[in-house]
Amino acid sequence: MSVQLYFVAMNIAKLRRGLYKFDPASFSLKLISHGEIRGKMYELCSYQDWITRAGGVFVLISDLDRLNWKYENRSYRLTHLDAGVLGQSLHLAATSVGLGSSMLFGFFDDDMNQFIGVDGDRQFVSLLLPVGNSVLDYSPLATDSIKDAKN
Numbered sequence: 001m002s003v004q005l006y007f008v009a010m011n012i013a014k015l016r017r018g019l020y021k022f023d024p025a026s027f028s029l030k031l032i033s034h035g036e037i038r039g040k041m042y043e044l045c046s047y048q049d050w051i052t053r054a055g056g057v058f059v060l061i062s063d064l065d066r067l068n069w070k071y072e073n074r075s076y077r078l079t080h081l082d083a084g085v086l087g088q089s090l091h092l093a094a095t096s097v098g099l100g101s102s103m104l105f106g107f108f109d110d111d112m113n114q115f116i117g118v119d120g121d122r123q124f125v126s127l128l129l130p131v132g133n134s135v136l137d138y139s140p141l142a143t144d145s146i147k148d149a150k151n
């Protein structure tokens with residue numbers, strides 16, 4: 001898997017607001033930085049205000065170093081397939097615990113990469129996946145049929 005997973009906690013009871021990195025070895029989140037983070041996410045996500053209403057946001061980071069040794073110039077293609085597979089799994093996991101989930105691609109690349117702490121070249125933010133109780137009520141991806149099925 002070429003995708004690293006980070007998580008931005010914004011509105012979650014009992015979880016400190018901040019940026020976390022998922023550690024697969026211990027299956028836990030490691031706090032990287034804490035503090036009020038919603039305003040920053042609003043800016044980074046090209047001033048889309050709906051992002052601030054999510055409970056949290058998964059941040060999928062493509063890491064080409066995990067692929068280049070084997071796939072060389074096909075790595076770029078494969079990491080996007082990985083991101084799609086992981087994104088789908090996160091949507092299924094969110095649904096299974098009764099949370100809404102969406103996807104957000106409209107962020108400022110350089111600023112977002114800098115915020116997360118990746119170089120934007122060999123490692124870069126690929127996709128954001130907001131989750132939360134009511135994400136499907138206000139996400140641009142929520143079609144009327146999704147809303148109807150939910151209500």
Ligand SMILES: Cc1cc2nc3c(=O)[nH]c(=O)nc-3n(C[C@H](O)[C@H](O)[C@H](O)COP(=O)(O)O)c2cc1C
Pocket residue numbers: 048103104105106107140141
């Ligand atoms: C991966 C992905 C990321 C998206 N990111 C955004 C976003 O950042 N902001 C936004 O307003 N819509 C976003 N959308 C929504 C699309 O722009 C579009 O409104 C939605 O897919 C519905 O398209 P349709 O009307 O062709 O069915 C995203 C959609 C996808 C699939």
